[in-house]
Amino acid sequence: MAGTAVPDWKKDKLLCGGCFCYNAYCFAPEGCCTQDNECLCCTGDCTCCDTMPTQFGFCTCCPGCVVLPAAGCCVTPRALAQKSGNQELLAALPGLGKKADQLICGGCCLSGACADTTYCHAPETCCHGNSKCFCEGGDVACPCAPDVPSTCGCLGLTLYPKVSCCKKLGDLDYLTFVATQPKFPPQHQQQQQYQQQQQQ
Numbered sequence: 001m002a003g004t005a006v007p008d009w010k011k012d013k014l015l016c017g018g019c020f021c022y023n024a025y026c027f028a029p030e031g032c033c034t035q036d037n038e039c040l041c042c043t044g045d046c047t048c049c050d051t052m053p054t055q056f057g058f059c060t061c062c063p064g065c066v067v068l069p070a071a072g073c074c075v076t077p078r079a080l081a082q083k084s085g086n087q088e089l090l091a092a093l094p095g096l097g098k099k100a101d102q103l104i105c106g107g108c109c110l111s112g113a114c115a116d117t118t119y120c121h122a123p124e125t126c127c128h129g130n131s132k133c134f135c136e137g138g139d140v141a142c143p144c145a146p147d148v149p150s151t152c153g154c155l156g157l158t159l160y161p162k163v164s165c166c167k168k169l170g171d172l173d174y175l176t177f178v179a180t181q182p183k184f185p186p187q188h189q190q191q192q193q194y195q196q197q198q199q200q
Contacts (some may be wrong), residue, residue: 002141002150007180011170013137015158018151021142025169029135037129037140043099046116055093057109058117066104076101149175 013025031050037043045055056077059068066072070084078100081089093100102119109115128148131138141148149169151161158167161174169175 001143002146002148002160003175003177004147005146006169006175007147008177009180010139011168011177013169014156015149015153015164015167015169015172016136016150016156017147017154018158018160020150020152021144021148022138022140022151023135023151024138026136033131033133035129035131037127037131038125039127039129040125041120042105043102043119043121044117048112053098055087055097055115055117056092056096057107057111057115058104058107060104060107063106064103065121066107068109074103076103080104110148116132122162179199 010025013027015166016026018024031046033048034046034050034052034055036045036052036054045052055121057068058066058077061067064074066075066080069089070080070086075083077089077096077164078093079108080086081093093155099119101119103107104118105118107117109117117177125145127143128141128145139148140197144150150161151158156166158164158184162172
């Protein structure tokens with residue numbers, strides 16, 4: 001059921017509008033742009049002047065042929081990490097979640113600037129994702145998913161499931177939140193995570 005397991009990092013997002021399976025939010029700027037979306041048998045993530053713990057940058061020279069951080073063909077991140085012994089990739093596997101076992105189809109990575117990776121896998125849903133760019137963002141789930149609220153409204157006015165105006169998700173009593181790792185953590189948290197990884 002929609003909205004029964006919303007990640008708690010969305011509590012401070014101001015609900016600007018929604019159309020049942022999609023929501024738009026406003027919030028204080030958190031880095032630049034990030035996106036993590038799934039559609040049928042494809043999953044893609046990308047960042048621009050930003051990072052997120054659910055992404056690892058891969059470079060491919062043609063579909064399915066990975067050249068960085070290690071060479072491999074038609075492999076998953078987990079298989080590539082185990083084959084190459086790349087410590088950075090091995091440390092990143094828990095953050096990748098289910099993407100760790102999906103085939104890497106394509107990727108482009110410019111360290112510190114941008115990264116874009118596409119994965120292939122057996123279909124699990126029609127579409128599901130989160131995105132943000134500066135002070136605005138959104139989430140989508142079709143069919144509805146527990147981690148995405150189902151609302152209807154525009155310009156800050158919400159009409160469904162309850163009437164409200166310019167409310168943060170954390171102020172909406174019909175949502176249930178669960179503790180999770182931020183998909184798009186603030187920049188200072190990203191720096192701390194990077195420093196911890198370097199020390200390990």
